[in-house]
Amino acid sequence: MDDLATLFKEAVEDVEPRDRRAELREAVAVAGRRRLRHTVTGGLLAAAVVVTGVAVTVHRTDHHDQTEPTGPPRAIDRSRDNRPAYALYYLGKTPQGPRLYREFRPGPGPDMTPASSLSLMQEQPDDPDYRTMWPAGTFSDAQVVNDVIDVEVADPASVGHRLDGMSPAEAELSVDQVIYTVQAAVQEELSVQFTHDGSPLAQVLDVPTSEPLARGESVDVLALASISNPSERRVVEGYFSADGQASSFEGAVPWELRDSNDAVVKHGTAQTYGYGDRLYPWATGRIDVSDLAPGDYEFVVMTADPSGGAEGSGPMVDTRTIIIK
């Protein structure tokens, strides 16, 4: 990555835009109504079908038409299990013990709330390498009250102490898992209060929780090499670029592209401009794959290991499958 690319990425890396989905849906609905003043209502999905005409209709199946929502026109079809991604955090193994990994999953509806995010988090993650240790149904609600995210625990007695087989590190990380997940849902670093019937809980998994909790430091909690793009099973043609976050020795973030036989077919090193105190963005720039045969490949990033493996701990790793066309 060249120096200007690094400077540009750095210049805007802290820009966290406001969530404008509500305004966007409204604007799209207004624009759609303007275009289709005479269309029978039934939601913007119906409007979109009319606008797109035959082109889309031929690709549609009956499946989509069975559950057309009733009620007032809505900008967004809620009938499909195909929603914006939620950022959920799960425990994963690293050579340095458990860490949190982020997984994006489609949510149950377009209105992302900390409660809906938590209810997704209590299901099993898609990636078999990740897991959650919270029993299903532990959390019954979550909402922002006076700049604190209140997380309602359904049965405090069942999760007051560490669960069977849970290490102290896993207990603390599980608490951070909840904090990171609800903060991602509200897109703000608000502190988190565990409650039952609205009252603060003294402890959860033996972790003191009587005061609102801040999240653990990212370098202590998160996996130190992670991929934001490409998404899992992304189809690429000719080239692709990858980016993510890492805190790796001297800012070096080695990456590899492996074929289905696990042979390394491309490799390189991305550079972050810092490391150690927090996670920094990395980006590979353009990776040319026009010379590779079509098929599934695994893109891998890892933390650099200055000891060359001599210290035996090994790198932290994140992977994505890409499909080269």
Add this chain to the structure above:
Amino acid sequence: MTAPTLISSSGQLEVDLDADTALEQLYAAHWRGLVRLAVLLLRDQGAAEEVTQDAFVAMHGRWWSLRDPDKALAYLRKTVVNRSRSALRHRGVVERYAARQRPLGLADAADAPTLVRDRRTAVLDALRSLPTRQREVLVLRHYLDLSEVEIAETLGISRGSVKAHASRGSAALRRLLTDRLHEGDL
């Protein structure tokens, strides 16, 4: 029948996305990145969000002809760049810019060391003082990692112009940054 997924029409699955679903998926994947692109072009986060939102609305209206997430993303980029250019011509943005010493949303990053904050401000200021085309070419080239051909298509100019703007722009930017930053910061 599985739920339709966001892959290119050149992928293995038939693209089966309606405009609303495409909007939601593209929003989830690209909202932040496109706002950041607009911040590099405009230096104003509020204006950047407005411009990017407008681009998404326009994309939704054009979905019938795009019908492909990759094409839609190219369209979104193009629209963000074009509308950023229009927004800069708008006096309000210029006034807001002049009245503000630091870009909105960047000033109070508590975890960022002072040096990094200064450098961010310097980079955004320097970009802002470049001629429009040079700024656009540099941002598309270095931030979005687009090729010369893609930049030419996005901006509707020739490849030769892209080259010329890129070389003049990067020389000017480096000069500006050297003036603004102490040696060794770059």
